[in-house]
Amino acid sequence: MPLEAPARIVSELTTRGYNAEREAVTRLAAAEDPSAALERVLEDIPDDALVVQADHVTAALSTEGVAGQGLADGGAVDATIADADATSPPNATSSVSTGTDRPPAGEAAAHSPVETEGSSRIERAVDPDQRSLEIVGDMTGESTGTGEYSDFVSVFRDRLDRLGGKLRGRVNHRPASAIQSMPGGSEAAMVGLVNDIRSTASGHWLIELEDATGTFPWLVMKDREYVDRVDELLCDEVLAMEGTLADDSGIAFVDSMYFPDVPRTHEPSTADRHVQAALISDVHVGSQEFMEDAWNAFADWLHTEEARHVEYLLLAGDMVEGVGVYPDQDEELDIVDIYEQYEAFSEHLKKVPGDIEIVMIPGNHDAVRLAEPQPGFDEDLREIMSAHDPQIVSNPSTVTLEGVSVLMYHGVSLDEVIAELPEEKASYDDPHKAMYHLLKKRHVAPQFGGHTRLAPEEQDYLIMEEVPDIFHTGHVHKLGFGKYHDVLAINSGCWQAQTDFQKSVNIDPDAGFAPIVDLDTLDVTVQKFS
Secondary structure, three states, rough: OOOOOOOHHHHHHHHHHOEOOOOHHHHHHHHHHHHHHHHHHHHHHOHHHHHHOHHHHHHHHOOOOOOOOOOOOOOOOHHHHHHHHHHOOOOOOOOOOOOOOOOHHHHHHHOOOOOOOOOOOOOOOOOOOOOOOOEOOOOOOOOOOOOOOOHHHHHHHHHHHHHHHOOOOOOOOOOOOHHHHHOOEEEEEEEEEEEEEOOOOOOEEEEEEEEOOOOEEEOOOOOOOHHHHHHHHHOEEEEEEEEEEEEOOOOOOEEEEEOOOOOOOOOOOOOOOEEEEEEEEEOOOOEEEEEEEHHHHHHOOOOOOHHHOOOEEEEEEEEEOOOOOOOOHHHHHHOOOOOHHHHHHHHHOOOOOOOOOEEEOOOOOOOOOOOEOOOOHHHHHHHHHHOOOOEEOEEEEEEOOOOOOEEEEOHHHHHHHHOOOOOOEEEEOHHHHHHHHHHHOEEOOOOOOOOOOOOOOOOOOOOOOOOOOOEEOOOOOOOOOEOOOEEEEEOOOEEEEOOOHHHHOOOOOOEEEEEEEOOOOOOEEEEEEO
16 A cells, blocks of 8 residues: 555554544655554554554654654654645545645545544444535525615515425416406415415404415415414415405415425435434534533544444534623633634544544524525634534535435524424424424425524525435424424434523523434434433
């Protein structure tokens, strides 16, 4: 095995169960005989060491017959890394912290980042031909919204066109303006945005739908079968209604109601081999209540034989506690500087085995805009969090792991759903059931102007255009999972114990849990570390 490039040295170390400091890899690459130097280092390294350090290499290089020219005393180390990199093949990566281009997912899987503490002593299936990771819907760098009225018009027109298209084939759709001119007693159907929901004095429900031509009122009688769906409705979601026009044609009596929904015939995709993904969120590094011991236990577990099939880690936002997110938050911070929070998070991330592929999206505590969709982090923060060379994408985004699509969304709109819907249909105790309603509406944040801040764009990035196989959220700090029309919905809990603010709003978090999904069966097991 030629070892003239740092990336190849890292690859070999990973197969032996080690990570390495950047300087250690540089010294090995510059040695006269890198293979011999590496073997000597591995012979001499302490049995309990997980990281090959520069001191280990210095000791090996000082041995007669192995030393590289001018390197026995550690000199000229910094100058050699560029030369060593120059011999690397086009897709080799010397370090996750150098800012070099990320190779294809399969190639990245073949080696561990240099600056991590987490090389595993177990053998993972890291054959590049087996691994596959693709991102869809990342809008980072694509934001065009200026906040003008026309932007809001564009995003809602796009929503109606795309989600309405999923409904128009199910009903004999007519625009609002055409329905207004139809004779009384006619059968009518309309696809539109829910503009208003109100009850009448007689206990019936009046739903006003809006499309590009105007609005039209639809009356749901209190004794009809569809009345139990009214309390599931949110303003601005897309809906189809069928019914009969009143004699004066001023209103329609609802006979049927349709959501974009997940087809009952949906069949999820699965991986062709036994491989697992860990789904977590809401780490909240920087908080006094960050559960460092639980995180360390999780990272340690990932090094064990039990976790040998965990090859992917998906983190759904709130890496840090942030600053100024809620009243008097500064009194609950362990780290008050936002950049130092991310630096601390990066140190904790380094404890994860370096041969695990990581995908991260931001959340409402992270240092990005609050309005959704949230672009991925800026370059400064990406550089800080470069351990493991993670895929950092927007909230929401869809990541496809070996054919299994996972819609990652931080989950702020779950507050909206839980507040608006009856407790038996959506609650913090069963967050996955609130997620079912978002799947039903095929939109991660349908209601505008409430708890969830929405950014106007030329297109609606929050639509579930395609049905995911897995829907992964966080935010509410509660653990829950289940299936809706064969879509696996998981809210993954958190890594933060209860804060004083959470006590004031009666939030009792599920902390220190890691749901593990078998991508070949979509079965879920939950590992507890607290």
